[in-house]
Amino acid sequence: MRHLKAINQKARHIQSIIDNDVVALQQGGPPQGPHVPLGCSFVFSPGWEVDSNGGTAGLCQPVERDLFDCHLTCFWPAHVPDLYNHAPDWTAKCASAQKDWRKIDLIFP
Amino acid sequence: MNLRRSEFHAFTGAGSSRFLYLVPSAAVVQIDDLSHAVLDTLAAGDQSATDLVATLSDRWSADDVRTSVDELLGLRAIHTVAAPPPKPKAEKPKRHIPLQTLVLNVTSKCNLSCGYCYEYGEDKIVEAKTKPRFMNEATAKQSVDFLFTEAGDSPTVNLTFFGGETLMNFKMLQSALAYARERGAALGKEVNASLTTNATLLREEIIDWIVSNDVGVTVSIDGAREQQDKFRVFANGMGSYDIILPNIKSLLARHRRRPVGARVTLTGQNLDVASIYKHLFEEIGFWEVGFAPVTTSWQREYAIEDEGFQTLLSGFQALASDFLDAALAGRRHGFSNVRDTLEEIHKGMSKAYPCGAGLGLMGVATDGDVALCHRFAGSDAHKLGTVFDGVDHARQDDFLQKHHIANKTDCSTCWARPLCAGGCYHEAHTRYGSTVEPNLHYCNWIRAWTNTCLEIYGTLAERRPEYLAQFD
Numbered sequence: 001m002r003h004l005k006a007i008n009q010k011a012r013h014i015q016s017i018i019d020n021d022v023v024a025l026q027q028g029g030p031p032q033g034p035h036v037p038l039g040c041s042f043v044f045s046p047g048w049e050v051d052s053n054g055g056t057a058g059l060c061q062p063v064e065r066d067l068f069d070c071h072l073t074c075f076w077p078a079h080v081p082d083l084y085n086h087a088p089d090w091t092a093k094c095a096s097a098q099k100d101w102r103k104i105d106l107i108f109p
Numbered sequence: 110m111n112l113r114r115s116e117f118h119a120f121t122g123a124g125s126s127r128f129l130y131l132v133p134s135a136a137v138v139q140i141d142d143l144s145h146a147v148l149d150t151l152a153a154g155d156q157s158a159t160d161l162v163a164t165l166s167d168r169w170s171a172d173d174v175r176t177s178v179d180e181l182l183g184l185r186a187i188h189t190v191a192a193p194p195p196k197p198k199a200e201k202p203k204r205h206i207p208l209q210t211l212v213l214n215v216t217s218k219c220n221l222s223c224g225y226c227y228e229y230g231e232d233k234i235v236e237a238k239t240k241p242r243f244m245n246e247a248t249a250k251q252s253v254d255f256l257f258t259e260a261g262d263s264p265t266v267n268l269t270f271f272g273g274e275t276l277m278n279f280k281m282l283q284s285a286l287a288y289a290r291e292r293g294a295a296l297g298k299e300v301n302a303s304l305t306t307n308a309t310l311l312r313e314e315i316i317d318w319i320v321s322n323d324v325g326v327t328v329s330i331d332g333a334r335e336q337q338d339k340f341r342v343f344a345n346g347m348g349s350y351d352i353i354l355p356n357i358k359s360l361l362a363r364h365r366r367r368p369v370g371a372r373v374t375l376t377g378q379n380l381d382v383a384s385i386y387k388h389l390f391e392e393i394g395f396w397e398v399g400f401a402p403v404t405t406s407w408q409r410e411y412a413i414e415d416e417g418f419q420t421l422l423s424g425f426q427a428l429a430s431d432f433l434d435a436a437l438a439g440r441r442h443g444f445s446n447v448r449d450t451l452e453e454i455h456k457g458m459s460k461a462y463p464c465g466a467g468l469g470l471m472g473v474a475t476d477g478d479v480a481l482c483h484r485f486a487g488s489d490a491h492k493l494g495t496v497f498d499g500v501d502h503a504r505q506d507d508f509l510q511k512h513h514i515a516n517k518t519d520c521s522t523c524w525a526r527p528l529c530a531g532g533c534y535h536e537a538h539t540r541y542g543s544t545v546e547p548n549l550h551y552c553n554w555i556r557a558w559t560n561t562c563l564e565i566y567g568t569l570a571e572r573r574p575e576y577l578a579q580f581d
Binding site: 013 | 128131134135136137138139140141143144173176177180181183184454455456457459566567570577580581
């Protein structure tokens with residue numbers, strides 16, 4: 001760390017975790033220039049996976065939204081089709097994920 | 110993405126260095142001028158990293174500001190508004206915590222009649238007459254077996270003898286420790302023994318036994334004659350100082366293998382920390398001196414009230430300053446309250462519970478009932494089992510669940526909670542009638558004192574880091 005110095009044992013422990021942390025989309029070496037965090041872990045989606053009771057009955061977003069949370073807010077190419085190059089229209093028939101998810105095309109590479 | 114300051118306490122060392130004590134991780138970091146400026150800017154309101162770069166552009170490059178922001182995010186000194194730090198949950202310890210220390214209340218009788226005694230005084234929890242006055246040999250041996258069983262794989266166990274006046278049951282102490290050492294040898298476990306005494310009964314024969322059995326000793330003593338004899342008196346009102354002094358001198362002269370500590374009870378009438386320390390450390394020669402304010406309901410005449418807490422704080426701070434001078438000069442200082450806190454700060458302890466009571470430490474009453482700690486031994490309401498039937502784990506779990514720091518709403522915004530965690534259960538029970546309550550009467554005091562210890566820690570980190578290395 002350049003601007004902070006770990007002093008006690010706990011700070012050193014946290015630093016060792018940060019130093020060994022995985023940074024998304026990064027191949028080797030420290031980040032060049034400003035590091036823009038990507039990925040769904042930075043997005044707060046309340047009621048996305050479980051409701052306030054720990055079940056799925058009262059979700060404020062339908063479970064089908066998972067699909068969109070992966071392909072719009074996250075760059076997670078292994079799990080959804082490549083929206084930007086290969087299959088820009090793969091959700092074109094799906095206006096509402098909750099109702100239309102069956103209409104989503106199957107995409108073959 | 111707007112950024113916001115997370116919980117921390119900022120403090121300085123002796124020089125110009127700035128530090129953060131992060132909450133709840135209890136990490137201590139030194140920050141440079143840029144990180145300070147970032148935090149200072151965010152103190153005025155949330156900002157995005159881009160705004161911060163613009164605000165600070167006259168002094169720092171964009172790359173520097175972004176790196177600083179990343180580092181502060183990584184340590185959770187700041188967070189993005191959209192992703193606030195998770196609220197802590199009252200979870201059970203991830204690993205089973207074995208019993209490490211068992212305190213045996215070997216007798217409920219005492220030959221002194223200290224006015225402030227929590228066991229006999231106006232705030233007592235247990236009616237002594239309802240229990241045997243002395244623990245018998247069979248119960249003591251059963252307690253030792255209980256300790257070994259509950260300690261699981263721990264290579265060391267701590268057996269502490271307590272009272273009443275511990276040495277009034279000296280005969281039983283001898284057999285209990287001999288049995289513990291014999292069982293320990295058979296099981297391959299080390300038995301670390303200690304006792305607390307008022308020193309009135311420390312005769313040569315007993316000192317022989319203490320020395321040859323390597324027993325750690327803490328002496329309850331309140332200071333010089335005048336201070337000691339204010340409350341620590343015999344039933345006829347006669348002070349105990351002149352009786353105990355030769356005994357203590359004899360013990361200190363002969364017991365060299367383990368440090369002998371003094372434990373002082375501070376009252377509204379006895380708050381002169383500096384003179385007490387000077388007498389006990391320099392004149393009598395105790396290895397260390399620990400101070401604790403008397404545990405009492407607020408209306409007692411010896412209770413320490415607001416003004417007294419201020420006096421106490423000033424006294425502690427002055428003595429802490431002496432401690433720092435000694436540490437910087439490489440001299441040993443016996444103010445154990447500071448040393449203990451520095452060690453906790455260095456390790457980054459973030460406590461879910463204020464102490465080990467009911468977890469790694471339990472107290473046994475004379476009849477073998479097991480309770481949270483020695484102060485509750487014999488209380489049915491705080492019973493966790495018996496040495497004969499073992500720990501009632503359902504009851505223990507229930508206790509741990511209720512007393513977790515995450516369930517103490519009053520503590521949830523206090524930066525000192527990683528070290529304090531609400532304070533002593535017994536104090537809370539005496540003041541508020543419930544162990545669950547945090548000790549709100551000394552919050553300001555705890556924060557001021559913790560800040561003092563952090564400043565000492567910061568100064569040592571700057572000027573003599575090798576002192577802190579002893580805690581690694």
